[in-house]
Amino acid sequence: MQSWLDYFPHWHEPVSVHPVVADVLSLGPRDEAELDFARFVDAAPKTEVHVHAEAAVAPSFYAGLAGQPAGPAAPFSDFGDFLRRWMRNLGHLREAADYARLGRAFVADRAARRIVRCECHLSPLDTSLYRARAAPGLPELPLADNLRHFAAGLRDGMVAAGGQVRVRAVVDLVSVATEDDLRAAYAALAPFVDSTDNRDANGERIVVAIGLGGPEQPARAAFFQTALAPFRALGLRLDLHSGEQLHVSPAEHAQAVALLSPDRVGHGFRGAADGFYFAGAIAACPLSNVLLRCHPDSLASHPIADMYARTLNVSINTDDPLLLGTNLVLEYVALRRCFGFDRDFFAATQKNAEAQLLSLR
Numbered sequence: 001m002q003s004w005l006d007y008f009p010h011w012h013e014p015v016s017v018h019p020v021v022a023d024v025l026s027l028g029p030r031d032e033a034e035l036d037f038a039r040f041v042d043a044a045p046k047t048e049v050h051v052h053a054e055a056a057v058a059p060s061f062y063a064g065l066a067g068q069p070a071g072p073a074a075p076f077s078d079f080g081d082f083l084r085r086w087m088r089n090l091g092h093l094r095e096a097a098d099y100a101r102l103g104r105a106f107v108a109d110r111a112a113r114r115i116v117r118c119e120c121h122l123s124p125l126d127t128s129l130y131r132a133r134a135a136p137g138l139p140e141l142p143l144a145d146n147l148r149h150f151a152a153g154l155r156d157g158m159v160a161a162g163g164q165v166r167v168r169a170v171v172d173l174v175s176v177a178t179e180d181d182l183r184a185a186y187a188a189l190a191p192f193v194d195s196t197d198n199r200d201a202n203g204e205r206i207v208v209a210i211g212l213g214g215p216e217q218p219a220r221a222a223f224f225q226t227a228l229a230p231f232r233a234l235g236l237r238l239d240l241h242s243g244e245q246l247h248v249s250p251a252e253h254a255q256a257v258a259l260l261s262p263d264r265v266g267h268g269f270r271g272a273a274d275g276f277y278f279a280g281a282i283a284a285c286p287l288s289n290v291l292l293r294c295h296p297d298s299l300a301s302h303p304i305a306d307m308y309a310r311t312l313n314v315s316i317n318t319d320d321p322l323l324l325g326t327n328l329v330l331e332y333v334a335l336r337r338c339f340g341f342d343r344d345f346f347a348a349t350q351k352n353a354e355a356q357l358l359s360l361r
């Protein structure tokens, strides 16, 4: 069998096929029909709305910063294991200007994959407010500088891509944030969102939303309902990670989205056991759920098939392709292999992804 990279040399990630997804992914296409489908998805202009910029650039990006490789690291034992490796990668970001390099590298990656509309998550607090706690000894980068540099990197990247790619950003606050942390985040974001630093070449906002990432804490939803109000008053939308992690019950997921009324939910599958799904935009990341053991069974039992059958507003996304060794084409290939989902599914979920863009609504 030839490898995926033989057919798609512009994919830079070493495709990792962990045993838990070996039934739906292999190091290369299984047959001509699968290769045709992969070529079709690869060539199509695509939209992605749930992907973390720090984990969606080539391994060479981090290698270039730090002189050492930082590629896919699956298998993960659990979500906590994933978070530890995520922070290790961020240890390579040593100055705020690295965020500009990250932004440019991210847009270049999007362009190479023909992902022409994208809203990415960024977690700039991880190298500012949280660095002292998570990675003592590394420089603490000013949050306002991280934001300014990343937006500049996206702006420059979009210009370099000839205007063919449109990227917007969601700034993830952290689910463990204290009131002081959120005050510091607001102090950096408030003067930034309407400044020229946050404008693309057409004068449109680049950072369009806030998110909540990290370990899900449904018990803190009521706290965030109040605490996030000032951010939303800035005109920022809310993209909420919810209904993803194993410890979250269907009722907790339902209550979190009821309290916070997000504009889009990332993952949103953990209510399935009770037949509950968020009624709005759901950005699903099925391979991420299986690889991070948030869905501890095989892809064949992932609620994505139920969500699609119910014609929910659900899109397909990669979440953290660098760390997971996946990409958007392989997401669709795996779902085709598992459920027989073909071009109709691609078209329907891509249409949903376009409708889910927070910056266009």
Ligand SMILES: [Zn+2]
Pocket: 050, 052, 121, 241, 266, 319
């Ligand atoms: Zn995510």
